[in-house]
Amino acid sequence: MPSEFRLRLNRHIFEYDIYNLIRSFFPLAEVKIWYEGETKPEGTFDADFSVDYTDTRVSISFGMTDEALVLYKSASSVSASDDAGADGKIVTGGGDVLLASELSMEAPIANWDDRVSTKNDVKRLVYQHLHALTGQELPWGDLTGIRPTKIAMQMLESGMTDDEMREELREIYCVGEAKTELALTTVHREKKLIDSLHAEKGYSLYVGIPFCPTICLYCSFGSHRMDTYRDMVKPYFEALYKELRFISEEMKDWHLDSLYIGGGTPTSVSAEQLRELLQELEKNFDLENLAEFTIEAGRPDTITEDKLRVMREFPVTRISINPQTMNQKTLDLIGRHHTVEQTREIFLLARSLGFDNINMDIIVGLPGEGAAEVQETLDRIKEMDPDSLTVHSLALKRATRLNLFKDSYEPISFENSESIMEAAASCAADMGMSPYYLYRQKNMAGNFENVGYARPGKAGVYNILIMEERQSILAAGSGASTKFVFDGGRRIERAENVKDLHNYVERIDEMLERKKYGIENYLK
Ligand code: SF4
Incomplete structure (x- = not known):
């Protein structure tokens, strides 16, 4: 207790x-x-x-x-x-x-x-x-929120020098030296990217595909097993297209800066369904002038040559192939039914097809993994040489199967430490990457953060926008949360879509009404 x-x-x-x-x-x-x-x-x-x-x-x-x-x-x-x-x-x-x-x-x-x-x-x-x-001492001092860089960004934008920011982070917020430097590096990169977007009337679009081949033990996204919900894909896409057409019409005077297809696992649908989705997006939005178009391909067991070729037919600029760990034993334990070898093969295939901005996500703090296992993952990733690396600290959120069945995993340790996070940072540095965004989660293993590292020119724009809340993000799909950022970034309101698939399909008009209210009251 x-x-x-x-x-x-x-x-x-x-x-x-x-x-x-x-x-x-x-x-x-x-x-x-x-x-x-x-x-x-x-x-x-x-x-x-x-x-x-x-x-x-x-x-x-x-x-x-x-x-x-x-x-x-x-x-x-x-x-x-x-x-x-x-x-x-x-x-x-x-x-x-x-x-x-x-x-x-x-x-x-x-x-x-x-x-x-x-x-x-x-x-x-x-x-x-x-x-x-x-x-x-806490590495982030008294900053307990999930966006510790937001304060540093406000300081930077108010014209403070690096030394003034260092002093204020230390004196006012008690932030330690290492995290102060991490915050400074991160916000300088973020600011450069944000400044390149449309300050006025720019927005981003998120499209959620809530299906996965199996449900990972630690999943807290409310995804649905494809084999159980296959019949829902068609009605889901019909409702989703209705929502996308609505957004396109309502936001026609705005400039779409970034587009992110996430989930779930977007590549868990067929190549044909993926093409249809991308065609629908192309019909309704200007995809040629995006600062970024990401598809979170995600799990290697859902990515095929067909699907990668479909993506190449459209101006997709960035994909994510997520190993989470390169230890087979852990993959089996956490319910990700793919192999380490599959990750490598799919990565090399994507490279050979011309994808020049590939992100990889890993998780530290997975059950049974300590420094040696994380180092193994990092070494294998270094061999593949992706363009960006996102390091997540496992957050034991309520309702994940990992948490519900934690008793069954009692003998297995959940280990995270400063030295493990440093090993990840050093691997990223060896690959020519530096940090460009970070956030923390509640119930995170240890007092750590999630950090995105990227090579120059390969940082994920959408990730930064999510963290810094600088422009509105219109979100389509079940469980998607639209964020209206207005009043010069000083105010934020949300419109949530229902999570349940059946509800989303049946109540799609209500979802549109919620968005319409937000667009009319906050963005016009
Ligand atoms: S791939 Fe992601 S969304 Fe799908 S079950 Fe695993 S954690 Fe959840």
Whole structure:
């Protein structure tokens, strides 16, 4: 069982920022938030946090049982077995924890009206407090969001120099040196690409194909097995075409900058169905003037010479062939029914057909894999020599089969470490690549991020746009989420499509209505 903490505040403000920071230091803890004036949560807790605001100050106090502190300090790496929690809490008669370790800190609040800087002050104090308490430093400091580069991008765009950005990232957000340099390299590359797109009236299009040959153990995308849902492909495509025609008509005064076909696995449909989809796109959109057109071919077991040749009939500029790992044992374990050899063959075939921008995705933190297995994957990838490499840290999202059946994998470790991430970075550097985008996920194995590396001129434009939220992304297909970015990038609204395939087909007109509302209210 995970540890249980209580977090008490005397005002309803910044509680989720504080909550996220506590979870970053104590990833296995359940944190119960409560407010002054409410009934104190009953039970036995490993630690109590209190946050008290006045008009001019914020103070934080913390108390933890000895047992919980020892357990936390001994947990040096993330593994499935870390889920074993603290037994033997010391409790008083009233159910309160006996505060074996206590710490209080406070800081001034300059101006409550300046919400952003007040939030930064509070988060920094909480970070310093947790750091003093545990001796731990977080690589990204108090930045707990999924887009840590967004702040660096804002600084860059405000005209700050690299040294000023370094200082602010360190002083305001407590970001470590290595991540500061990673953020700087990344945002400089991102900015160059973003500046080459249409600042006014530019948008991107995402097309989702929610079918896969089998469902990977760790999948959290809600994909559908092709053999079970084959009959749904035709009605799905009909609904999808209706949505694409609608977008084309509504956005006819806008310039399409990038197009991304993802999933699922787009190549799980037949070569003929793929051609039909690409023809439909060609009929409705200007594909000749795109900054990028990506097809996430994805799983090597779905890619055939026919399908690659179909893609070559259209101006596809970038494809992704994703090994995830080059260890056969792991592929079998996680339910990806393809071989290491298939990945290599398909990659070489794509190269021979003229694809000159091929990305490969890998995952670190897969069950049973440690540094040696990841190094094996990196060595095999280096032999193939792709143009970009995306390194994902396995995120144990709820509802994936890996999480649901985690008990069955108890003896198998889930390992990720700074040195594994460094090995990936060094492999990318050996292939002439540097980082161009990064993001973090909740429940990620370890405190790590996903990083995209690319050679000069081969960075994925769409990936950057997703992260930096600089232009609207119209998304078609079941479960696709349209993002309206407006008001000079200061505001974002979403329109979600339903996930269920049958619902999507039956309620397609409702999906169009949702989009129409967004286009008319946010983009016109
Ligand atoms: S290939 Fe991707 S979308 Fe398909 S099942 Fe595996 S993780 Fe899910």
